[in-house]
Amino acid sequence: MAENDDYRTVIREDEDGTRHIAIVRRDPETDQLTDDQIITDLQEWRAKREQPERERWPMPRPFGEWLMATKPGPKGPCPECGCYGLRRGANPAHPDDEKVICTNSNCEACPWYSG
Structure with missing residues (x-):
């Protein structure tokens, strides 16, 4: 010690x-x-401690095509990690349910965060 x-x-x-x-x-x-x-x-x-329930989905492949197919998110930073990689995207299982997501795979708010 x-x-x-x-x-x-x-x-x-x-x-x-x-x-x-x-x-x-x-x-x-x-x-x-x-x-x-x-x-x-x-x-x-x-x-x-309370853990928020996070929606998870598989990493989009190819990622570059996914980026081109999605819309930019809000101009501000991600409230979780502070990065400026927010996009408007939908879970492949629910393509009509578009959400603002963080694209930083090291951020817990990112849908393809693996921990």
């Missing part, structure tokens, strides 16, 4: 090789918790 005056870094590695790292502000409450308690609390918080 590495520490400085203001923050505490907690590192735990599971038997399967998964590494968990948390940085917490030092205060009387967190100073009383063990490393395992901090990591466990973080995992419980992540499991409980």
Whole structure:
């Protein structure tokens, strides 16, 4: 465990090789918790937080043709990732249901985001 005056870094590695790292502000409450308690609390918080239901569909092939067949989206950035790659497109399974989508495949709002 590495520490400085203001923050505490907690590192735990599971038997399967998964590494968990948390940085917490030092205060009387967190100073009383063990490393395992901090990591466990973080995992419980992540499991409980609300995850929006995202529509997923396959990556369009060829992508260039799909881009040419769709319309530009709003001029502003994606509210999730901040990129300016918004387009108006439809899920291939529902071609009449056009939506504004993010084309950044690294963004969770993108319909072909794979995680």
